[in-house]
Amino acid sequence: IGLSEDIGQGMVFANGARSHMAESLTAVSATARSSDEFFIGDMIPTCISDDLEAAKAVNRKTLTSYAMLPNYRNYWKEAGYEDEMNGIEAAIEAGDRDRIPHFLTDQWLADTTLFGTATQVRDGIEAWFDAGIKTPILVPSSAKGGQMVAFEEMLAIF
Incomplete structure (x- = not known):
């Protein structure tokens, strides 16, 4: 992160x-x-839906592949999600990748993604x-369709 200032003009978290x-x-x-000249962005998985459980399921599916990457797990451990990431590591070690979404808890999802109604996403x-x-x-x-539906849902809330 420090290098973003030393050799760059900003950073993008994912x-x-x-x-x-x-x-x-x-x-x-x-x-x-x-500084307005220093960029600080974050790519945030977002699912807009009145069906909160469906939206959370979409974000869990989206982030499961990231949760398999050690660099992401290390960051999320640093961020306070050690139990969740240790559970994922145990599931990977056991060859039980289907169990990974179980460790992507509601609290973790609320901290790393946006989901819910238009109002909830805007507030987020x-x-x-x-x-x-x-x-x-x-x-x-989208919980209702593909990428184009997701873009339509996102643009409609603004």
């Missing part, structure tokens, strides 16, 4: 933990964090701004 973002951003100076975007993300990058998925 699937960052909102509750840990302030801590993560301490690796760059307050000057950089407050504001929470990401409050956490220090200057540019939330919504990565839409």
Whole structure:
């Protein structure tokens, strides 16, 4: 993260933990964090649906492949999700990849993704701004259809 200031003009997180973002951003100076010239973005899996369980299931499916990557698990452990990530590691070790979504808890989903009604997603975007993300990058998925449906659902809430 510190290199984003040393050799770049910003950074893009992918699937960052909102509750840990302030801590993560301490690796760059307050000057950089407050500068309009320094980019701070986060790619956030997003599913807009009145059916919260369906939306959570979509985000779990989307993030299961990321949860299999050690670098993501290490970050999420640092962010306070050690039990969840240890469970995933045990499932991988046992060859039981179907069990991985079980460890992507509702709390973890609420911290790393956006899901729910239009109002809940818009409020979630504001929470990401409050956490220090200057540019939330919504990565839409749909509980009702493919990628084009997801984009239509996302654009309709603004």
